Amino acid sequence: xxxxxxxxxxxxxxxxxxxxxxxxxxxxxxxxxxxxxxxxxxxxxxxxxxxxxxxxxxxxxxxxxxxxxxxxxxxxxxxxxxxxxxxxxxxxxxxxxxxxxxxxxxxxxxxxxxxxxxxxxxxxxxxxxxxxxxxxxxxxxxxxxxxxxxxxxxxxxxxxxxxxxxxxxxxxxxxxxxxxxxxxxxxxxxxxxxxxxxxxxxxxxxxxxxxxxxxxxxxxxxxxxxxxxxxxxxxxxxxxxxxxxxxxxxxxxxxxxxxxxxxxxxxxxxxxxxxxxxxxxxxxxxxxxxxxxxxxxxxxxxxxxxxxxxxxxxxxxxxxxxxxxxxxxxxxxxxxxxxxxxxxxxxxxxxxxxxxxxxxxxxxxxxxxxxxxxxxxxxxxxxxxxxxxxxxxxxxxxxxxxxxxxxxxxxxxxxxxxxxxxx
Amino acid sequence: xxxxxxxxxxxxxxxxxxxxxxxxxxxxxxxxxxxxxxxxxxxxxxxxxxxxxxxxxxxxxxxxxxxxxxxxxxxxxxxxxxxxxxxxxxxxxxxxxxxxxxxxxxxxxxxxxxxxxxxxxxxxxxxxxxxxxxxxxxxxxxxxxxxxxxxxxxxxxxxxxxxxxxxxxxxxxxxxxxxxxxxxxx
Numbered sequence: 001x002x003x004x005x006x007x008x009x010x011x012x013x014x015x016x017x018x019x020x021x022x023x024x025x026x027x028x029x030x031x032x033x034x035x036x037x038x039x040x041x042x043x044x045x046x047x048x049x050x051x052x053x054x055x056x057x058x059x060x061x062x063x064x065x066x067x068x069x070x071x072x073x074x075x076x077x078x079x080x081x082x083x084x085x086x087x088x089x090x091x092x093x094x095x096x097x098x099x100x101x102x103x104x105x106x107x108x109x110x111x112x113x114x115x116x117x118x119x120x121x122x123x124x125x126x127x128x129x130x131x132x133x134x135x136x137x138x139x140x141x142x143x144x145x146x147x148x149x150x151x152x153x154x155x156x157x158x159x160x161x162x163x164x165x166x167x168x169x170x171x172x173x174x175x176x177x178x179x180x181x182x183x184x185x186x187x188x189x190x191x192x193x194x195x196x197x198x199x200x201x202x203x204x205x206x207x208x209x210x211x212x213x214x215x216x217x218x219x220x221x222x223x224x225x226x227x228x229x230x231x232x233x234x235x236x237x238x239x240x241x242x243x244x245x246x247x248x249x250x251x252x253x254x255x256x257x258x259x260x261x262x263x264x265x266x267x268x269x270x271x272x273x274x275x276x277x278x279x280x281x282x283x284x285x286x287x288x289x290x291x292x293x294x295x296x297x298x299x300x301x302x303x304x305x306x307x308x309x310x311x312x313x314x315x316x317x318x319x320x321x322x323x324x325x326x327x328x329x330x331x332x333x334x335x336x337x338x339x340x341x342x343x344x345x346x347x348x349x350x351x352x353x354x355x356x357x358x359x360x361x362x363x364x365x366x367x368x369x370x371x372x373x374x375x376x377x378x379x380x381x382x383x384x385x386x387x388x389x390x391x392x393x394x395x396x397x398x399x400x401x402x403x404x405x406x407x408x409x410x411x412x413x414x415x416x417x418x419x420x421x422x423x
Numbered sequence: 424x425x426x427x428x429x430x431x432x433x434x435x436x437x438x439x440x441x442x443x444x445x446x447x448x449x450x451x452x453x454x455x456x457x458x459x460x461x462x463x464x465x466x467x468x469x470x471x472x473x474x475x476x477x478x479x480x481x482x483x484x485x486x487x488x489x490x491x492x493x494x495x496x497x498x499x500x501x502x503x504x505x506x507x508x509x510x511x512x513x514x515x516x517x518x519x520x521x522x523x524x525x526x527x528x529x530x531x532x533x534x535x536x537x538x539x540x541x542x543x544x545x546x547x548x549x550x551x552x553x554x555x556x557x558x559x560x561x562x563x564x565x566x567x568x569x570x571x572x573x574x575x576x577x578x579x580x581x582x583x584x585x586x587x588x589x590x591x592x593x594x595x596x597x598x599x600x601x602x603x604x605x606x607x608x609x
Contacts, residue, residue, distance in 0.1 A: 033465065048434055048473075053548075059539040060548030092436070095464035099452050125454030125463065132453045224465060231436050231467020248451060262429065264436025264470070 177319025
């Protein structure tokens with residue numbers, strides 16, 4: 001079904017010889033952002049032009065039409081994740097949702113304690129929000145995950161203190177795609193009376209989420225990782241048992257006072273439609289994407305010294321993060337201009353720091369630098385994968401030909417035992 | 424200075440803060456470091472592009488907007504005084520420097536919310552504070568009952584003089600009807 005929908009903007013990717021034109025690289029960076037599904041865009045447009053009303057305008061049909069659309073979208077978002085629509089609060093995106101959940105809950109319940117637990121591999125929006133709380137008097141534990149990227153439950157339990165008020169663990173990691181055991185972690189939180197927040201920005205449309213059953217109190221979502229528009233997200237706030245948060249944005253009292261500000265109707269409509277499509281097409285789409293992922297993995301694994309980062313079993317099929325040993329990170333990025341991907345050097349920022357996520361898994365700086373995150377999505381084709389395998393093989397071969405380290409490795413020298421001269 | 428997109432013909436969901444380089448502020452959203460660390464989060468590219476164009480158009484149309492909407496507004500207010508000559512009408516802020524496109528008025532003895540709902544049935548969308556009187560008017564020391572009657576009419580480039588006349592006719596009929604009702608129930 002999804003094969004009949006074409007990628008909206010990028011066309012004519014290949015020339016007569018089946019080679020990708022250099023100007024438009026093959027898009028394999030769906031974990032950074034997805035294109036807006038054309039069906040979503042079509043649904044949004046009337047809400048920019050004819051139905052432009054402010055949903056807070058209570059006295060005329062322009063406002064009512066907008067408000068109705070907002071509430072239908074709220075139901076769609078709730079349906080995808082098994083929530084009650086009244087538990088969904090609109091925000092500007094996952095960064096705001098994470099900030100609102102973490103600061104909002106920590107501040108509201110600070111009387112109980114001022115200790116927070118999170119994971120070293122969380123998204124910056126979680127880590128930086130927790131760091132900000134540390135600055136104003138909270139204490140935080142940044143738990144190191146296992147080398148496969150997953151949280152060890154015993155270690156998690158051991159990190160809980162009597163004054164622990166909040167734990168934040170992401171559902172699906174943005175760099176390596178591993179899926180945490182949210183049920184088990186949530187149960188530990190429940191047993192210890194710790195509020196549990198989950199960043200699910202990378203999870204919607206990829207894993208089944210049923211908040212009716214999941215022991216989760218707060219959950220962050222965004223639209224633009226699930227074929228909706230940028231600039232819109234939501235926060236799930238549990239009603240039973242009721243979780244309270246301190247608003248971070250004041251003025252107007254929109255969203256039951258939890259998040260003031262005029263609602264961006266067309267954005268919200270887009271998120272609702274994107275989540276509706278995700279709910280209906282997830283199973284078929286995931287099966288198709290898994291096939292493409294396996295094809296890519298098998299194609300790349302024919303090369304030597306190639307390492308998959310993160311657990312392959314507990315992982316969304318959309319993500320493949322691979323380190324290419326004996327290849328220099330920066331030259332690798334330069335060499336693969338034919339595909340649009342993220343690298344372990346550039347995942348987090350424009351700086352050339354190696355990925356903190358891969359470092360937390362125990363990868364060396366070199367392997368972290370020479371890693372690439374391939375993320376596959378709704379509009380990826382078999383041809384895209386074939387092209388990528390071919391491109392990677394030829395470029396890695398070339399880069400290794402130039403590498404003295406690769407030569408030493410091929411000569412059977414154990415590089416870890418080499419005494420390098422300092423200079 | 425705070426500026427917002429959806430009040431000037433751009434999409435909802437984009438706004439900007441204009442900040443003197445010498446002023447330091449503490450960010451409220453952390454993580455990602457976008458906007459020089461002052462506002463983290465993936466930029467809403469489409470809305471921002473729309474806001475940019477709306478700003479461009481606002482600059483280009485500044486004089487047209489002011490002359491067109493003030494013409495409509497003044498016509499409306501003159502008409503208002505004519506149709507409700509037996510009633511006590513207050514136009515808030517009319518002696519002060521104000522925006523060319525906005526008229527905020529109250530008719531003594533008529534509830535704003537009731538009037539707006541009645542007008543809505545006749546095809547005009549304007550706004551009033553539903554239950555509580557406007558805190559702005561109260562701060563200006565306007566009488567509470569009068570403030571409860573306040574209705575805001577705001578014009579845009581797309582409105583026409585015909586629409587203003589149609590609105591005035593509806594307003595005349597509805598105020599007369601409501602006045603009668605009030606007289607009966609009083």
